[in-house]
Amino acid sequence: AQRVTQPEKLLSVFKGAPVELKCNYSYSGSPELFWYVQYSRQRLQLLLRHISRESIKGFTADLNKGETSFHLKKPFAQEEDSAMYYCALWGRNTGFQKLVFGTGTRLLVSP
Amino acid sequence: GAGVSQTPSNKVTEKGKYVELRCDPISGHTALYWYRQSLGQGPEFLIYFQGTGAADDSGLPNDRFFAVRPEGSVSTLKIQRTERGDSAVYLCASSSDQRREQYFGPGTRLTVT
Numbered sequence: 001a002q003r004v005t006q007p008e009k010l011l012s013v014f015k016g017a018p019v020e021l022k023c024n025y026s027y028s029g030s031p032e033l034f035w036y037v038q039y040s041r042q043r044l045q046l047l048l049r050h051i052s053r054e055s056i057k058g059f060t061a062d063l064n065k066g067e068t069s070f071h072l073k074k075p076f077a078q079e080e081d082s083a084m085y086y087c088a089l090w091g092r093n094t095g096f097q098k099l100v101f102g103t104g105t106r107l108l109v110s111p
Numbered sequence: 112g113a114g115v116s117q118t119p120s121n122k123v124t125e126k127g128k129y130v131e132l133r134c135d136p137i138s139g140h141t142a143l144y145w146y147r148q149s150l151g152q153g154p155e156f157l158i159y160f161q162g163t164g165a166a167d168d169s170g171l172p173n174d175r176f177f178a179v180r181p182e183g184s185v186s187t188l189k190i191q192r193t194e195r196g197d198s199a200v201y202l203c204a205s206s207s208d209q210r211r212e213q214y215f216g217p218g219t220r221l222t223v224t
Contacts, residue, residue: 004153006153028143030161032212042214043114043115043215043216043217043218044154044202044204045214045215046212046213049212086153086154088153098156098159098167098169098170099144099154099213100156101146101153101154101155103151103152103153103155104152106155
């Protein structure tokens with residue numbers, strides 16, 4: 001079964017500290033992984049996807065197929081990074097048309 | 112341009128009643144998705160439309176849930192005989208193609224009393 005696991009419900013750090021939000025997945029085929037973010041009182045939006053290999057707002061994420069992980073990292077957290085972060089998986093296999101989301105991690109960056 | 116819109120933003124209904132939730136996707140987007148997000152959970156897939164047809168409705172929890180998209184644009188999620196367990200935020204998303212980025216609406220918060 002396809003599954004995305006985000007083990008931390010809450011991650012609290014101080015401004016300027018490094019951040020790593022963990023995401024592990026279970027999928028038998030070749031997945032496509034995403035990070036979505038929801039800022040306070042805003043809608044869910046795409047932060048980054050692994051195939052783009054981009055850095056967005058200072059965040060990066062590398063797909064590690066050996067460890068089935070897609071952790072989100074930022075070297076120096078900012079207060080405006082405080083939000084809810086969801087890891088999501090899209091199966092590339094024929095017939096698997098949906099995004100599967102993790103339960104989310106709330107990142108709180110304190111001054 | 113306008114993003115995905117959903118109406119109503121909040122809906123309170125009594126157990127056993129029928130409700131309709133509406134989604135207006137971004138103009139030109141052929142793919143439309145419905146998700147349900149319960150408290151403390153991530154969005155959970157319900158149904159996917161490509162054009163007018165439901166390409167994948169495997170996430171609908173039971174036959175009380177039904178969705179339509181008759182003209183390939185606006186979609187309505189219909190819930191019959193609502194139960195307290197149906198209380199959640201219902202999210203709609205659209206994309207220009209099923210392989211492209213999904214743009215989410217603000218959601219409809221449904222409360223069944």
